[in-house]
Amino acid sequence: MQKLLEELKNNTPTSASQACSSVSMSLNKEETLSVTSKTLSNNISEENQQSGKTGQDLRVSVLNMRGEPLMPTTPGKARHLLEQKKAKVISRKPFTIQLNHQTGETKQSIKLGIDAGYKTIGFSAISNKQELMSGEVILRENVSKLLAERAMYRRQKRSKLWYRPARFLNRKKNEDWLAPSIQHKLDSHIRLVEKIKKLLPISEVIVEVAKFDIQKIENPNIAEEQYQQGTLYEYRNRIAYLVAREKGLCQFCNKEYMKGNPWRLHHIYGKERDRPEDWALLHEACHDEIHKKHLEETLKGKPSKSYKDATLMNTIRWKLVDTLGCKYTYGNITFQDRIDLKLEKSHINDAFVIAGGTSQKRCKSFLVKQVRRNNRCLQCNRKGFKPSIRRKHYGLQPYDIVAYDGKEYYSKGVHCKGTYIRIFNSLETLDINIKKIKLICYGKGLQFLPWSLKATL
Ligand SMILES: [Zn+2]
Ligand SMILES: [Zn+2]
Incomplete structure (x- = not known):
């Protein structure tokens, strides 16, 4: 460890207090160890910080003394700041530190x-x-299912009342x-x-x-900043419109997009008639064929389709x-x-x-990952009563971060009446007695997980 620290000191510039990301230190896996493990007992694997898609390391977010964000820094610099007690950890996922001293705040766009x-x-x-x-x-994706469930509970509860005032046609919906x-x-x-x-x-x-700018298609004379990007932009916009209108099918051969055979816009009645209904979507090969063999007539006379952009x-x-x-x-x-x-x-x-x-x-x-907070007011705000639906709320819920055997895991949920817990990371899934687990932090709301967990979710 001592050797590692010395190595670090040599590598780290002395002006480390200014948390600026412009210097990209070449870090190997050894060196990035132990940023998060400071908050844990010993040597918890840093594999979460490391894993993910190939590329540079994940950045560490930095907040100033007032809690406003600064430019993020490298894990190495963040560790340096933490070791010198110039910063403290305020969030683990994503890893965020807050400086406890004033710095020059250079912000890039x-x-x-x-x-x-x-x-x-x-x-x-x-x-x-x-x-x-x-x-x-x-x-x-379970929002509507949960609402149906809530409606069921409320209906049942209401049916047990003596007097039930009329509760229909008394809801107003806003315009938006x-x-x-x-x-x-x-x-x-x-x-x-x-x-x-x-x-x-x-x-x-x-x-x-x-997918495309419908206004530009309908009123081609609009002049705005974004429209002045030349004819290439306009052409691509029209192709995107046609692909949506024709549902991605060529109007000549009725087939989908083929690789190496890009879309072409064909003017059915010649370049003089340049309205959306006069355009046809064709493969490049089909377009060439039509003009070579003079098959233009086959596209004429078909009813023009209109496209409503209302998804x-x-x-x-x-x-x-x-x-x-x-x-x-x-x-x-x-x-x-x-x-x-x-x-x-x-x-x-x-x-x-x-x-x-x-x-x-x-x-x-x-x-x-978006995790439910489970704080429905109906459940939490029952004056003097315990929550009715959840008879028992277990201490550990899915996606809470826990420590077991010196490693970091995510909770999948408890079973056997809360005596056992299923935990997982990118490598393994385990069933462990809940007493052997130590909670690191709760996982509610937007959870920033390592990319390597994608297969396990
Ligand atoms: Zn075609
Ligand atoms: Zn043509």
């Missing part, structure tokens, strides 16, 4: 890209040089009412952005609102932009940028591109 979705949200925060935080949020499961998804997006804003000094949030996800995305007051972009731009950068399709890569990422050094990703 950090852009946060959000790839909104039904089941998963991708997020990526980038500075000019590197990606600082990225990950994928798995949203809860969304179904609870959808509202929950919107709220989760906002909560995620707020959480990340507490960890990183985000200067700009960017959300992808739709729920689009509503959510626009509401998100309204609530956050953030910037937005379109999917056709994202798609093309991702192809240009030769990135594979994933929510995180999409978010990276949405944030405007190009050559930034990528970082390891978090897997963010």
